[in-house]
Each structure stands twice: as structure tokens, then as C-alpha cells.
Amino acid sequence: MSTGIKSISIIGSGNVAHHLGKAFAGHVNITSVHSRNFQTGSQLAEDLNAFFAETVTDILPSDLVLICVNDDDIRDVLKSLPLEMSCAYCSGAVEISSLPVRKNLGVIYPLQTFSLHRDVDLFEVPFFIEANNEFFAQELFDLAWLLSRKVVFANSTDRKHLHLAAVMVNNFVNHIHFLAEKYLKSKSLEFAYLKPLIKETALKLQSTNPFDAQTGPALRNDKVTIEGHLDLLDEETKEMYGMLTNSIIKHHNNK
């Protein structure tokens, strides 16, 4: 497969812009970068060997404008771009039908968390593709295929479901890690002790389903340990502990 998209302009200079920009730069020509943030935008342009467009209207002609901005800003960015420009955005939550109509509008949604200073192997990352016409959808598919072997067509509804699930396994899980760190800190104990466990918890799920991987006092409905834990916690963490413990007990059919 080869894509008809040979040049890309990028709008945005956050984590997604940075990682997709770097990844695509190995395969297509990154012509220009625009960002409201002069510092990160011009740095990204330099890193990608691209022209830095100080205003949206300065971006150079490209086969695709890749919009890597916050969900709330996608609409405004689209409004500022000439209608003949082919555009794709990277959001899980925003429906195509909610945006202003144009000839070619699509989505490239990588289901991954990106941080500025961490390299991520994109080859196994799922990319979900949608567009307002089949030809453009195929072009975006072929473009994403340059980076990953998990490229999938998905409509806005399925993408929203996937994004919601991603919020659970990334945002909520990360916050539970934060609450565990906060708890240990309050007892003058190091969060670092948990790192091998956090890693193994995730790696185990690469080959085991979450139901079978479940262990612990809630699974065993071990009331003495559960009560002992609840006594140690502050109100907020206690509420979280109680809710998730009850949910585990319920789903694993303990009495």
C-alpha cells in the first residue's frame, strides 16, 4: 500500500503533534508547522525541518493538514483553513458530523498516551481512521499504515467508545497510582516500591484477561483485611476503595 499523501502540514505543537510529526517525517515531507505557542511551535518546525507558520494562513500547500490541537479548538482551526484543504484531526471524542462541512475531512486517532520525552513504538499502536468520503478515508488509512500495523476504520461512535475505555485504563488508572503514591508518602514510604508491581500488572494483561488476572482481598471477600484497610484511609480514598471493592465482589460473585 502507498498513500497519495506525500506532504503534511501540522497544526499544534503538543505531545501528539510532536510524536506524529516525528513519525511521519520519516515517510512524507513535513512542509510547515503552525502553533499558537511560538516557542514549542518553532522548535517543532525546526526539529521536523519544516517552515514555521506564525499564522494559520501562512501554512504552506500540503496534501494534508494534520490538526493536533485540543478538542475544543478543532472547530476554530477548521474554520480558519481554506475549504479546499484536506484536513484530519487526532481526537477520540469529536464527531466528524459535529464539525463544519468541507470536501475532505477525516480522523487519525492513535489510541496511545504520548509524553514529550518518551519515545513510543507506534508500530503496535492502533490507529482509528474515519473520513467524510471513502477515497479520503483510504488515503488516511494508507498514511497511518506507514506507522502502524494496527490501522482500523472506525466511525465516530466506535471511536468515542474506544476513547472512553482509554480514559478508564489510562487516566483513571494513573490517578489510582497517584492516590497510592499520596498514601505511601503520608506514611513516609517510597512509591518506587510499587513500580515492579505496576509494570507486572500491565504486562500480565498482555496475555491474560482482566477477570482471570484479578487477585486480592476483594476477590477473596476477605472482610478482616478490607475493614483494616478502610480504617487506614482518608475519606476520599476510602470512598474509592469501597466502591471498587464492592464492584470486584459483585462481578466475581462472592457472597
Added chain:
Amino acid sequence: MSTGIKSISIIGSGNVAHHLGKAFAGHVNITSVHSRNFQTGSQLAEDLNAFFAETVTDILPSDLVLICVNDDDIRDVLKSLPLEMSCAYCSGAVEISSLPVRKNLGVIYPLQTFSLHRDVDLFEVPFFIEANNEFFAQELFDLAWLLSRKVVFANSTDRKHLHLAAVMVNNFVNHIHFLAEKYLKSKSLEFAYLKPLIKETALKLQSTNPFDAQTGPALRNDKVTIEGHLDLLDEETKEMYGMLTNSIIKHHNNK
């Protein structure tokens, strides 16, 4: 460092017995194994090239009896063992002071989740050591040092705190993965799509603290996306979503 403990009998045949037994077998003599479960117990004895003791009283003389049974059963096992036998158990939650007094009683608590069919690299796993006398504590420390370079003395209170934090980052995190899988299944979408994200979420924390690693709609206090998600969820998952979202907003000082 070298340990005075040259021979071990193991009581139990679950995941912890299996993994610690296999690991110690490379360094000391596993003399006998006892388990109420004949099948898994005799199999473990065979795997470890040890005698299978059908009753507790049949276990062979050993420098240490390593008790790898459920928290609730530790007391009964200890009562059935002659007082001159040196014993250690592997639980995070059970306090030494809650158990019957004997000459040498201690704890080797590995902070990790073990599954029968998954090998775990113990070398980086923290082992928390406690005993009712200093000499025996040092012997247990030196024994654990055979397996890991993260061996730490910790009293029963600290061990309880660590166990509680472990419940959060393993049991609760795993259950959130289960709820995400359940949600995706209800929408005919594959859990497998989440695996690279689950892995990266954990790996990122090896070098970033959870506060800095946080991303997502709750961090941005993106009310439109949050409301959209809540509308999609069943009551139970909605409660979990709302509680964790509010907690993220609170801790990250959004307005």
C-alpha cells in the same frame, strides 16, 4: 552475605508457594512441601524435587518453614507446627504480634503479583522482612537477598501500608481494566486495542511520577467530553467515572 538457612520446607501450593519455591530451589535445599490440596501440592513437591508431606506433621526437618497460605490460615498452620521450628510467612496484611508466640517467627513479603503460568523477574521485586528477633530477621534478610536486590526491613505497620497501596495499584487497577473490557464488549469492540495503552501507562511511571503523567478530559476539566462519557455508561461504571474524575479535578486544582 550468606544465609544460615540452608533448607526450607514449604507449606502451601498456590502462586506464591510455586514462585518462591522455584526461586529458592536454585539456592537452598527444598526438603518438603505440604499442602491441603493433594494435587497441586504433590505436583509442586515433584517440581521442586522435594518430599510431599500429606500432613503438616510429616514435613521434614528444615532450617525454615515458609508458610505460603491465605492470611486467614496462617494462625492455624503455626499452631500445628512444633514451637522450635523457625517459621516465616509471606503476607502483607498479617501482623506478627497477632500470631501465637514462638522462638523464631518472621515475614518475607514480596511486593508482587504472581500467576501460575507467568515467570516474574524477582531480582527487582522488593522483599519486606520482619521477625520477632534481630538474629532471625537478618537470616531472613540474607535469604531474600539470594533472590532480590531490593530487600528491606519493614515492621508490620509499614508492611500493612505497602500492602494497601499494592491493592490499589494492582487489584483496583486490574478491575478498572475489567470494567473497560466489559464496556468495550458491550459495544462489540475488542479489549486488545487497549493493550499498548495499558502497557505504556505502566511503563511511563517507571520514570515519571503519576501527577506529571496525568492526561485526559478530567485533567483539562473538559466538561463536554466528561458529560458525553457519563451519558454512555451504566450506573456502576458511571459512579466510578464520576468519583475518579472529581478526584482528578480536585487534585490537579482545576476550576
